[in-house]
Amino acid sequence: MDKLIAKNITVSYEGANIIEDISIELNKGEIVCLLGVSGVGKTTLFNVISGLLNPDEGIVELDGRNITGKAGNVSYMLQKDMLMPYKTIIDNVSLPLVIRGEKKSKARDITAKYFQEFGLEGTEKKYPFQLSGGMRQRAALLRTYLFSDQVALLDEPFSALDSITKSVMHEWYLQVMKQIRLSTLLITHDIDEAIILSDRIYVMAGKPGRIKEEVIIDEPKPRDKDFKVSESFIKYKRHILSILM
Ligand SMILES: Nc1ncnc2c1ncn2[C@@H]1O[C@H](COP(=O)(O)OP(=O)(O)OP(=O)(O)O)[C@@H](O)[C@H]1O
Ligand SMILES: [Mg+2]
Structure with a gap:
């Protein structure tokens, strides 16, 4: 994919707008965050972009194609993404390939090749409850990637983790x-x-939720723990807090 665009999206429930006139875009290879307080309408916007929810107004385009209300074009890791408890990790993760018509054994072979890169080696035959929270998130991320290696929507992928595990996951x-x-x-x-x-x-921010500002983080990657205590980090944080409060 080259470009994903959501243009002038408005969604209402029971006559009241939840999100209003939201326009965002995502370019190839970018990581773009949607930041806002609980209830502002972030998940609602994702439901629109993924095609699960038809907006009252606005359109979603992928590489110039109108995909509004059409699911299956982007992969979507739900806020409560959960691995299926009765399936092993390898079967959970290889599910996208099985859905696409691959034989189970072939799907497992293809999937297993990614386990090392995602820090999951040795967990193939385990069940989700036997993994730490961080490992479960990595498994869910790998599954999302196997749905589409082009575009992913991740709804709070790290929010259930403690702050130290979270930092480790960010670097990873x-x-x-x-x-x-x-x-x-x-x-x-x-x-x-x-x-x-x-x-x-x-x-x-706001009710209905709108985009208040686009903040560009012009810093080299990867960003490590030194960046987190740097002056430029604090400057970004102060600026964002001033928008939110
Ligand atoms: N199906 C629905 N019917 C009616 N109202 C809904 C529906 N889905 C969401 N809402 C309302 O829309 C608003 C935005 O919800 P949404 O889940 O998009 O917020 P969010 O920003 O993702 O919040 P959180 O950070 O808590 O996940 C909330 O007030 C919610 O109650
Ligand atoms: Mg949400």
């Missing part, structure tokens, strides 16, 4: 993204996470 994630260059839209309400991961951040 930026490394992997350097390799696979998956164009990614990511939802978070964690300001630090948005600054560390993003090329650009759309800050959402």
